[in-house]
Amino acid sequence: MKLSGIIGYPVTPFSHDNKSVDLGKLGQVIDILLEAKVGAIAALGSAGEAAYLSESEWKQVAEYTVKYVNGKVPVVIGVAELTTAQAINYTRYAYEIGASMIMLSPFSYYKLSEQEIYSHYEAVSNATPLPIMIYNNPATCGVDMSPEFMLKMVDGIQNASMIKESSGDIQRMHKIYKLSNGKVPFFNGCNHMALEALNAGASGWCTAAPCLIGDRPKQLFEAVKEGKSEQAKALFYQQYEFLEFIVTSGLAAAVKSGLELQGNGIGDPRKPLQPLGRAERKRLQGLLTEFV
Template identity: 30%
Template sequence: MKSLWRGVYPAVTTQFREDESLDIDATLAHVDALIEGGVHGLIMLGTVGENCSLDAVEKADLLKATVDHIDGRMPVLTGVAEYTTSLACRFSQSAQDAGVDGLMVLPAMVYKSDARETISHFRTVASATDLPIMCYNNPISYSIDISPEMFDEMADEPKFVAIKESSEDTRRITDIRNRCGDRYTLLCGVDDLVLESLVLGAEGWVSGLVNAFPAENRLLWDLAQAGKWQEALDVYRWYTPLLHLDTLPKLVQYIKLANVECGFGAETVRAPRLPLVGAERAAILKVIRDAIATRPDTSQVQTDAALAS
């Protein structure tokens, strides 16, 4: 298998009503806004999509609705973040039945597996479906590191086609390339390391803040692809205070609040997460509103991108 997953991929927020019930229609409306903003594909039910806050039926319903809504216009992937390997296999089978184009697989949740156990988990999940897999490495949040040596060992499994690298160590991009060549499509998984990762050879990124600023994400991508590095750097410097929000424990609340400020969706989250209040809310709102007040013009670059596509 060869991955065609490159460019800007949002980790899409899942929308809830005020009573915390799943709102599929609102989620799909937000998906439409992301598409209009120029994203290249969708990742449903990632961390930002509150994967672990939905039950199995809700996940299947949301994926089926999304696949039907997209109707082949772009790739639809789903996060796979379960507590055991068998549950991850079961969910992956359900996702394949729903029609998704690929899986973004994490190590099993809670238990801190060693290298042998982690590789076994990924290989077993790969055997459960026919779908290509993006391996998600996020040792900062999940305390399990998939090293370049482990990816080299896993390279004989053709379903492993891409890596979402979120170790916060940009040296990993070069280390994986040096060890594995172009075996994997590499995507940056840390919002505020995007430009550095593109320079080092990443072929796109999975982003949280793209939910609120899809056109600006596409602008940054287009400028980088055109080799307009100074212009890309100018956009990146504007964007970075926002992108920092993706690296903090309350990233879901921060991103949903940014969504609301930009006119997308609601900020409702499922407990134990709670909406922001007080000084914390005021501080995050200032970051968001300062960025909105100074956001770059995206119209010309998007027009050029549409003409080139």
């Protein structure tokens, strides 16, 4: 499977009482992403509040997404579990329902050693034939994997074949590119670093931004790939403050508040997460007018 372009991240709509998932509204979010010309849909990532779902909710979202997307684009399923057993359980489920691949990150309570992380990835890889995107996001997952270590896992672990880098340090991408001779595909997971990531050789950009600003991320991706550097710069700076805002104010909260501002309200994030406050909401409204 050759993944490229914009990997779109749906948020997960909840019922009014915050107690269950609203699958109908999830379909609406997926439609928005497909209209934004994403190259793949990644369910159950950070933006999807996967960490805040019960096991049955998680499985509902995974299954519904695969069915709803119905092969139009590949479906990536995020797996970020504290125990290896649960990560295997979820990966097997993703395989059974026909997902295209998983994006696997080492969510942690205790800091994990490289040996512990390696064994975790290996055990998950051995559980199904699904391709694995190694996902490094120290800010949410509590462990930081170096480019060298992730490339070692790509080398040694059967299904580990791609990397998503969200540390926010562009040097990591340079290392991945240089150390792998440009052979290991890597994806940008830090929204407001998209311009440099794509210029540095990233195969794509993992983002929830298309939930709110349509195909602008796709336009930026294409401008870079076509060598239209002035246009790419202009597109990036047009999106820059918006991208920084959704990252720093919390992806799920920001996207959900943005959808409401756009008349596509799908409810609040799950507690303890809170929707944007009044001032942030107003700031977001201002940022969104840039794209009307």
